Structures are given as structure tokens and as C-alpha cells.
Amino acid sequence: MSGEDHGRHMSSEEFRANGKALVDWIADYWDRVENLPVLSRVAPGEVRAALPAHPPERGEPFSAMMGDVDRVILPGLTHWQSPNFFAYFPSNISAPSVLGELLCAGLGVQGMLWATSPACTELETHVLDWMVEMMGLPAHFRSDSSGGGVIQDTASSAALCALVAARERAMDGAASRIGTDARLTVYVSTQTHSSVEKAARIAGIGTDRVRKIEVDADHAMIADRLRESIDRDRGAGLIPAFVCATVGTTSSTAIDPLPQIGTLCRERGVWLHVDAALAGSAAVCPEFRTSLAGLDLADSYCFNPHKWLLTNSDCDCMFVKDKAALVRSLSILPEYLRNHATESGAVIDYRDWQVQLGRRFRALKLWFVIRHYGVEGLRAHIREHVAMAREFADRIRESEDFELAAPVTLSLVCFRHRAGDDINRRLLEALNATGRIYLTHTVLDDRHMLRLAIGQTHTRPRHVHAAWDLVRETARRVA
Amino acid sequence: MSGEDHGRHMSSEEFRANGKALVDWIADYWDRVENLPVLSRVAPGEVRAALPAHPPERGEPFSAMMGDVDRVILPGLTHWQSPNFFAYFPSNISAPSVLGELLCAGLGVQGMLWATSPACTELETHVLDWMVEMMGLPAHFRSDSSGGGVIQDTASSAALCALVAARERAMDGAASRIGTDARLTVYVSTQTHSSVEKAARIAGIGTDRVRKIEVDADHAMIADRLRESIDRDRGAGLIPAFVCATVGTTSSTAIDPLPQIGTLCRERGVWLHVDAALAGSAAVCPEFRTSLAGLDLADSYCFNPHKWLLTNSDCDCMFVKDKAALVRSLSILPEYLRNHATESGAVIDYRDWQVQLGRRFRALKLWFVIRHYGVEGLRAHIREHVAMAREFADRIRESEDFELAAPVTLSLVCFRHRAGDDINRRLLEALNATGRIYLTHTVLDDRHMLRLAIGQTHTRPRHVHAAWDLVRETARRVA
Numbered sequence: 001m002s003g004e005d006h007g008r009h010m011s012s013e014e015f016r017a018n019g020k021a022l023v024d025w026i027a028d029y030w031d032r033v034e035n036l037p038v039l040s041r042v043a044p045g046e047v048r049a050a051l052p053a054h055p056p057e058r059g060e061p062f063s064a065m066m067g068d069v070d071r072v073i074l075p076g077l078t079h080w081q082s083p084n085f086f087a088y089f090p091s092n093i094s095a096p097s098v099l100g101e102l103l104c105a106g107l108g109v110q111g112m113l114w115a116t117s118p119a120c121t122e123l124e125t126h127v128l129d130w131m132v133e134m135m136g137l138p139a140h141f142r143s144d145s146s147g148g149g150v151i152q153d154t155a156s157s158a159a160l161c162a163l164v165a166a167r168e169r170a171m172d173g174a175a176s177r178i179g180t181d182a183r184l185t186v187y188v189s190t191q192t193h194s195s196v197e198k199a200a201r202i203a204g205i206g207t208d209r210v211r212k213i214e215v216d217a218d219h220a221m222i223a224d225r226l227r228e229s230i231d232r233d234r235g236a237g238l239i240p241a242f243v244c245a246t247v248g249t250t251s252s253t254a255i256d257p258l259p260q261i262g263t264l265c266r267e268r269g270v271w272l273h274v275d276a277a278l279a280g281s282a283a284v285c286p287e288f289r290t291s292l293a294g295l296d297l298a299d300s301y302c303f304n305p306h307k308w309l310l311t312n313s314d315c316d317c318m319f320v321k322d323k324a325a326l327v328r329s330l331s332i333l334p335e336y337l338r339n340h341a342t343e344s345g346a347v348i349d350y351r352d353w354q355v356q357l358g359r360r361f362r363a364l365k366l367w368f369v370i371r372h373y374g375v376e377g378l379r380a381h382i383r384e385h386v387a388m389a390r391e392f393a394d395r396i397r398e399s400e401d402f403e404l405a406a407p408v409t410l411s412l413v414c415f416r417h418r419a420g421d422d423i424n425r426r427l428l429e430a431l432n433a434t435g436r437i438y439l440t441h442t443v444l445d446d447r448h449m450l451r452l453a454i455g456q457t458h459t460r461p462r463h464v465h466a467a468w469d470l471v472r473e474t475a476r477r478v479a
Numbered sequence: 480m481s482g483e484d485h486g487r488h489m490s491s492e493e494f495r496a497n498g499k500a501l502v503d504w505i506a507d508y509w510d511r512v513e514n515l516p517v518l519s520r521v522a523p524g525e526v527r528a529a530l531p532a533h534p535p536e537r538g539e540p541f542s543a544m545m546g547d548v549d550r551v552i553l554p555g556l557t558h559w560q561s562p563n564f565f566a567y568f569p570s571n572i573s574a575p576s577v578l579g580e581l582l583c584a585g586l587g588v589q590g591m592l593w594a595t596s597p598a599c600t601e602l603e604t605h606v607l608d609w610m611v612e613m614m615g616l617p618a619h620f621r622s623d624s625s626g627g628g629v630i631q632d633t634a635s636s637a638a639l640c641a642l643v644a645a646r647e648r649a650m651d652g653a654a655s656r657i658g659t660d661a662r663l664t665v666y667v668s669t670q671t672h673s674s675v676e677k678a679a680r681i682a683g684i685g686t687d688r689v690r691k692i693e694v695d696a697d698h699a700m701i702a703d704r705l706r707e708s709i710d711r712d713r714g715a716g717l718i719p720a721f722v723c724a725t726v727g728t729t730s731s732t733a734i735d736p737l738p739q740i741g742t743l744c745r746e747r748g749v750w751l752h753v754d755a756a757l758a759g760s761a762a763v764c765p766e767f768r769t770s771l772a773g774l775d776l777a778d779s780y781c782f783n784p785h786k787w788l789l790t791n792s793d794c795d796c797m798f799v800k801d802k803a804a805l806v807r808s809l810s811i812l813p814e815y816l817r818n819h820a821t822e823s824g825a826v827i828d829y830r831d832w833q834v835q836l837g838r839r840f841r842a843l844k845l846w847f848v849i850r851h852y853g854v855e856g857l858r859a860h861i862r863e864h865v866a867m868a869r870e871f872a873d874r875i876r877e878s879e880d881f882e883l884a885a886p887v888t889l890s891l892v893c894f895r896h897r898a899g900d901d902i903n904r905r906l907l908e909a910l911n912a913t914g915r916i917y918l919t920h921t922v923l924d925d926r927h928m929l930r931l932a933i934g935q936t937h938t939r940p941r942h943v944h945a946a947w948d949l950v951r952e953t954a955r956r957v958a
Contacts, residue, residue, distance in 0.1 A: 114523070206659075
């Protein structure tokens, strides 16, 4: 940043001024985001049409970029940080997490090996051990056991890594060398997130070998059907290798029965991966841990603080019971990465725990979040969201026009107008067109329904009350 | 951020104050980083030992975290942003890029679908089309052709996605369904980055089916050997599916001959992926594009602005000639992601171009970098780094004790002391122990050598001169 740089780089003084202006811009954005239309109203191509067709030959001032952010980018955003955002699952953030992300960017270190920045690796291990304690997870997920934790970018990547490790184990360590045995099979439920089927495709297993197990009336995997499927495949000479159970499915936060599934996987020698991408954060509250009973039977587990624990995307916490199994399937050590620390065996090199080689210092933001809120603050946050969902569910139960479409296990309410699919479709479109809230839909038991997912950081009871009022009014208008 | 939040969240005022203090902290860090020991001196476990064993029950002030950053984290970092960092390949950042990352974090939007934030998708497409123009890439990588660009996290992920698309094509669209055909083969050189072999493992092809083609005296793949290997495999009933050529290998920035390799791949119907992770950024200068001649024969291509184009990690630009091939291999559309825009076919949904579902608004930082520097500023930056490398190489050539160990194609100088491997090993350790510079090593032709990679944003001639002086002095002491 010195004067030697001929003024081409942003100077130290300019960075300080621009950075502080941007901090204010972000604070202002958060202060006003609840008044912006939640769902972007631009048409396809509209954002691009407002941008110059060619890159600038000469540099531009920072104010020009921020002017375009206001003019072009903002209208093209769907505001995930609006307290009126109830779509999908949340991707909630918090001020301390944003500061952690900024520090990560400013330090610009690469944590591919312990040696390339020891603090990057050690803070990650440390915070994930904290997480085992905070969430009441099995002790064999701690780094001082056979297992340990790692931050992945997403639950999709965690599922892929778990599947690759499971394959290696099912093939007695031969998969890395000879590729996927065509007899391997994978088990999910009809409600499991599509990322697991995608992982099976990427891993060269193929969707023909992915069994979608039937669910019960609450949309949870039926363990007996899983047993039958596994045993049928074994009888046919196939090799059941991987089961993914979900705690909190995407459509309705259904909870698969881990004790039965886990016991079965142990008996049959099948790797059990548990995906609790959304719901896992709730385990910070002891009263919400019942859905994780049986997790000690799992080989791998993941949940996303970037969904519901106030931490910016990307941040998925993945835990494995046998870290050697994961590393064996993902490690290749070329000469240019050799170093004393790695060869001593005294350190973790997280590059061997993930698809990518390079990695950012993502533990910083999670550390900042845990320290800013404290465990009690995180608990309070989860409890408030669950309480708001329960209150909204009560309104649905009391209503003559609406009904609940699935059990409310945590913070997601699936509901529908009793007048049928067409009304529900039109209701959803009309609601989102108001700009005042944003909901998404799903289909369960062949019926169309609305999902109200509570979890944005600053959603308060008044936002949920207003959402309910708007739903009722709009339904009257549409019906 | 309102008063309703009971003070648990950081208030708007607190965020403004803490954010501005952090901006100053980062600017101060950049101002002083060149005086810190480049390679961290902590021992394994030292960082963790300085942290509390248990997570805090109650929240802590931001000043407590920043105090620990100074006390615990900083000594545990290897300073990738020091101008004296010459190890691996750079991971260079810039002030505008850090501001882009901050804005990305503050907006907190999810770009998995066009509909979930249109600007996130459209700015990415737009900037990647700019990149085609800036870098002189083939027109069929533009989004208005059969192809298009996408930002991946790393070149490792780009290689995996390219391989998955190649597999789908080689199996006439059946791979997603029936898994990897055990007859598929993959071709790299002995110098190709380990990420491609890792991708072949993950994809279930296995290392036994990865052919490592011999290189010439300049460490570039020998196209005739590739032809022989492909034809031998075809003759044996195997299915050659994927070739990865490298422009700028990790050990020595060797350049594989794209025209010959590309012509061969066309003739044999094999997918050609070109990995220019480091070297690709140099194409912003017309005089450095010769190594990309023949790129029009490639099916996919990637390079990392997060290595050498002043953009924070993670930012890999990947281009494909046939986007339908990529999407076909990676797309699964569950009900809860259905939406009008997707079904209209008028938009890009980047979730179908990558492993993960979720994605951050990474285009912002790349947009900020291009606009702040302008194309001419980026060119000047590359030219200065190359000039410094050439000057350092001249010093080596003039020296009696040292020799160049590989051609200097761009900004990496591979050199060795003439006195043999042992001296070179001890020299490297002694250099890095000074804390004044950080270099890494490689082995080429069974000989140990040092790599001086120039590319940190603020490296100036005086840093390279000081490095050369230190290398000479230290060699005299060690020899």
C-alpha cells in the first residue's frame, strides 16, 4: 500500500475511507431492508442490460461502483436478510459474522495445510470441538478422539465427502485406485435433499443405485422399509454402502428415526451420514436435542451454521467418527506440498478432508459469532424463532380456511388453504407479488402447500403477525 | 438491528464502530505486514493451547476478540499478503476485492437460482463475458454462445465438474443414471496438479485409470506420448474420456502444447480441459497469450483470479464450450426449487454448474477489481511481476553458484544451488527460518530445487532484490 505502487492500488488512506463508508452503507442497508420488496422484481436480462457491455480500460473511483450497487444491483436482489424473508430455509447472518468474514478477507491466508497458516487450522479444530460440547454431540466427533470436525462450504460438499469415505470403506480401501464398484448402493428417503442424489451421481454411483425409501405420515423415513431395501440389495449381490438420514428435511423438517436407522446400519455394516443442515443448529438448546438421539450411531454428521446459527455463508460443520477413513479417501501428497509438519503426523491438513485444495479462514466468523452471543445468546435466538413458528402454527390451527400440512418440529410451518392446489398456487404468487413477504412452496403427498420458514436474524413477532394478516387478507382476495 | 432485539445482537451503532475499527486494523496490518516473520513460528498445538477449552456461556465484547486476534491468531499466521511471500503460488488480494467480499457478506444473498437473487447470477455472467474479452478467450466461452462462464471456488472443483461433464458425454448421457463405466480413462502429465487425480478418485474413476503422460525437457506434456497412450487404451477396449492440459504447471509453470493436444482430442473425441490456474491471469496482456493458442480446441478452461488477479480467494473462473453438457451432468430439480424463471428457460441457474447448491455473491469482488484497476491497471500489474521474475532469473544466470532449473515462462523462478540436493534443502530451511522471506521447494528430474513465485500484490523490485541478497548470503553460510 506504499507510495511505490504508483497510485494504481487503492492507498491505505483510500481503503480506510472507502471501507468505513461501506460499513455505514451496510448498516444503513440492514436498517432499511425490511422496507424493500423482499422478492426482486426484475425481469430476466434487466440487470445485465443496465451494465456496460465492455470492461473499463481505465480504473474507476469506488464511488462509481457503489453508485451502480444502488442503481443496478439492489433492485436485482431478493433480500435474504429481510425480516420478512420466510422462503426456502434462511441463510441468516449477523454483524459479528460479517466482521469475521471481513477479517478473513483482509488477512488473506490459505489454510490448505497446517503449515500454510497454523492458526487457520487450529482455530477451526478448536471451534468445532467447542461445537461438540455446545450441541451435545457424541464425544467421538471431537478431534482428540478417532474423529473430528471440519468446516465444509455446504452440506452438499459434506455429503459428497462422506459418500466418498463410505465408498472407500465399503471397498476395503480399493475405491481410490480402481474406481466405484458398480454394485454399490445408496439409501435416502423420498424427502432427502437432492444434494445426496447429486453426490451419488458425481461419485460415479448413479441414480439407478440410489434407493428412495418410503416415508411415514410425518414424512420421516420408515426404518423397516430401509431394512427391506438393504436386504433385498444384498440378496441380489449388491453392496449397500451409504445411508443418509435427515434431521429436518427440506420440505417439512421431518425427522428420520436415527436410533432405528443407526442400529440397522451398524448391523449391516453400512455408513450412516446424518444431514441436519437446518435443524442441527437447534441442538444448542438441550430441549431440542431429542431428534439427535441415536447420532452416536452415525459415521458422519453435518449442519449449517450458515442457515440458522447467525453465521455467513459458507459455513457447514461436518463431523466424522473415523477421520482416517475420510483422509484415506481424499489424500494425495505431491512433492510441492510436502513439509515437516505434515510428515510429523502431529497436525491436521484440512485439504485432505475436502474436495478442494485451497481453503479460506472460515473459522474466524464462527468464533466471532460464538463469542459475541455466548452459548446462552444462541439458545435464546433459536428459542425465539421456534416460539414464533409455534404461534403461527396456532393461528393456522384456529383458522377455518387453512390447515397445517406437516408437523411443526422446529421453525418451519407447512400449511395450505383448504380450497385446494390451485388456490394455494395463486395465493403464493399473490403474496410474493406484494413485496411484503416472501414464501416458497413444496408438494407433500401430491398436494401443493406453502412453507413459512422462520429464521432470519431480525425476524420478530410483529413480522410474523403481519405475515399472518397478509396471508389471510390475500387468501380472501384470491379465493 | 432494532431495539426490539433486546441488545443481544450487535446494534447498528456498535456495528458501525466495530466495523470501522476493523477496517483500520486491516489497513494497519497491510501497512506493517512486510515486517512480520513471513512463515509462522508456532509449534503444533500452540495456538489451541492459548484458547479457552470451553465456549463462553455469555457474550463477550468485540474488543476481546480482536485482542485475541492480536495475541493468539497473528503469531499463528503465515503471511500470504507479505510482499516477501514467494512460496507456492500467490493468493493475492487487493483493497477493492476485500471491499467486494465485505459487501457480499453484508448483503448475505444466496445465488443458487436466478430467482433467488437475479443480480447475483447476472453480474456473474456479465463479468465472465467481460473476462472472455479481456483475456482474448475463444468466443464460444461467452454466455451468448453454446457455452458460458461460472465462478467456482477453486480449480479443483472446476476440474471435478469438467470431468463429470466429460464422463456424461463419453457415456452418451448415461453416467448420471448408471454410474461410471469402469472402462473410462483420464490423461494428465506427470506435472499436472494433484487435484485432477483427486477429481478422478472422487468421480469414481480411480487412479489406476489415470495415465500420467511423460513430459519433455521443459516439463511440458509430450503430445505424441499422449496419442500413444490414448490409442493403446482404445485398442484395449477402454474409453478415453478426459485430458487435462496445463498452462503453467505448479512445479515450474511449464506450458503444455495446446494446439497438438487439442487437435488430438478432437480427432479422438476426448474432452479437453485446460487448467491455467495461475498463468491464465497473464492473458490480460496480449503478449502473454501465446501459451493459450489452441484454447479454441478445449471443451473447458479455468483460471484463478484468486491467485494472480488481485481477487480474494475463492474465485476460479471456469468456462465451458457446451453448457448443456455441464448442466445435464449436474442438474436435479426437486419440487421445492421449482420456479417460473427456471421453467421459462430464459435464465441461468448456476446451481446446475457446480457441486454445491448454495452460492455466495462472488462476482461482486471480481467486478470491483476490474473496475478499480481497469484492464490497463491489471496489465501493468502482471507485467511488473513478470519483469521482476526475469530480473531475478538474470541474477541466477549470472551467478556462479546457482543455476536455473526450469524455463522462466512467467513469474515463477525455479533455481538451485549447484552443490546438490542437500545444500538446497538446508538453504531453504535456513532462508525460511530468517522470517524475512518464504519460499517453497519442488523436485524436477529427481533433483531438489527452490521455487521463487512472484505475485503478491505489493511485491516491488526492492523485495526481490533483498530476497536475492538473502539467498546469496544464506547460501554462503550454509555451504
